[in-house]
Amino acid sequence: MREYKLMIPGPVEVSREVRETFNRPTVAHYGEEWAHFYLRTTERLSSMLGCTGQTFILPGSGSVALEASASTFAPERRSLILNNGFFGERLYNIFSRYSDECEKLNFEMGKPIDPDVLNELLRGKRFDIVVFTHVETSTGVLNPVRDIAEIAKSHGALVIVDSISSAAIEKLDMDSWKVDVVVTASQKGLECPPGLGIVSVRSENMQEIRNSRKRSWYSDLSVWLDYFEKWHDWHPFPVTLPTNAIMALGKSLDLIEAQGLAEREAQFERTSQKVRSCLKEMGFELFTSRDFSAHGLTAVNTLGKIKPSELVKFLKEKFSVQIAGSLGELSSFLFRIGHMSTEQIKTSNLLTLLVGISDFLRVKGFPCNTQKAISEILEQ
Template sequence: MLDKFLLFTPGPVNVAETLRLAISKEDICHREPDFDALLGSIEHKLISLFQIRNRARYRAVVITGSGTAANEAILSSVVGKGAILILSNGEFGGRLHKISLIHNKKTHLINMPWGTPFDLTQIATYLATHKIDVVAMAHHETCSGMLNPLAEIGALAKANGALFVVDGVSSVGAEGIDMEACNIAFVSSSSSKAIGSYPGLSFVVGRKKHFKRLKRHAAKTTYLNLATFYAFLKDHSQTPNTPAVPLFFALEQALIDILREGVTKRFARIKARADLLRDGMRRLNLDFLIEEADMCSILTTVRMPPSMSVRDLRDRLREKSIIIYEGKGCFAGKVFQVGNIGELSDYDIRFFLAALKDVLLTLQADAADLVAPVRPMGANLLMPPSSDRMQVKVVV
């Protein structure tokens, strides 16, 4: 056992020591200039994180609540009496649809099977034949690891006079999101995923002109009304409700660390970690759920060898202080997920790969009636390439 858990998950994540110090800073009142300055500093850094060129055209509000809070703030605030089209190919697209149904009577849905890329021709046809005011989509569909296209969907929305809003909860901080080029009106995200801070804060970055138009719509919620957040930010440099102040200190420090490293360098480092993990798992002859070209750089979804249990794999890795995700929904029991964000070193990744190999060999031995005898000395774990293989083989 290590002296801490290694969180190979898409969030929460292991945080840097700088954040542990930041969250313990002095107590301040959120209605004093100290907090005004802190919120302004965070907003400035969020705009820098997105590498927005026309900075004066954008604002960023911070919400005390998880990424779902930011998504609900958008979906309950931007549609008004208009129509919204939700694009879903997984759990979080489905969550956007569920939220929108609560707040918007004219909610449309294009629903693809989990892990299936969107059909751009289908979307274009739908937008051409329906009056749609807003298009919403999850950028990174965490249930499969698929990264959905921003530029193409943004162009279709613009061509049909619709706003484009994006759930960037698990991709912001690891993937480039060009709000200007992709015609994104609003994007949401969270503190605890690729940004690498503690859970409990979310934010919405958007065009100033779109924030201003929110006051035209009747409020559908109190706490998550995006127009209210924008008014308090613009008029008072504050939040409308009592914020989780220590988490704001931690978020600012996380953004300081990212910008000090450089956004582009950070993206490349996270991608290199993903490549190291994927190469190691390929060497164990494990199969991935989707094509690597479609994957986000924060997460890999791996098919489980059918002679083994995901729960057993998870429990055995936990005994070695490693935490992974199980698959959900239609992927439950069929896949496991390995994240590579937060404070994970190359050494941690190699430790994980060695532990994974050891656990798979152990589980293979436990399923001795389905597999060949294990030879631990110099053995390499190999599996037949067929997706419907029924056993794991160990060869020397």
């Protein structure tokens, strides 16, 4: 399999330290030392997310963690999905399998969810659960979680946030923002290889895990809670865990904690602004407005000048760099860049990518002032 520098919005390039930890011989997923390590890792994730309750690490992709949130909290309830892209649709697909009633409130792609529209809807109709993405990975929109959660809570709804592309990148504080459940995964801001889904539940909602109607097993957090209690000291989870990935996650948390979350968030924000400036200087249009742009990825509108699929191919072949196209109807004019890991935002990697894009523009007859375009990146 050919290998590329992964400048996609997940899986991300990971640091040497994380890679080396991942590459250690596999250890067993049980015993006192492992149980302690697993539990400590879940507590560190809770602390990072401002979660006063409990965090669960599930073998699988981010979607298995979304399924766990749906399977545990949605049965016999009415769910409202706030949808502004492909992964909003996915939330609807998952929650509609578990909720008694599941509706979608659609917003324009590339635009943020509007809390006022939500407020209007909730005035007229009662929903038990409101679910939405923090960052919609298909378009790079950053949704205003805090404002949305405030509205949803004021109408008595449980708030579930898909933070797969935002955790450890964007500001997020479950406790003060009153977000009840956060779902994420290992291969984006947590800077690990893929293979782990993560669900964090506020202390106020832990009891509901027990009360929920049992609709599944693997993805039912009450099963996870049972093992947490009955096998606490040697196997506090129900299934075999991919221990290499969890070891890597522990190492990554070392690095994230050493940097400090606030500095880390600021760094991703600064870098994303520089990337945006550079791409605008090259003559592209950005798909999201500055105030509602994710800081871990950027979606770029080619305005019909070039085909995203050709750019993706060119960068792979000439620069060994991989970026992402987009999904569905967006794929004819949108490409996406990931800058959500410490490796991805290294000057050398950003430069290779951006100079590569400018080279493609030159080849295609749309030359730009490369020196000017990359000037901010060089100053970082």
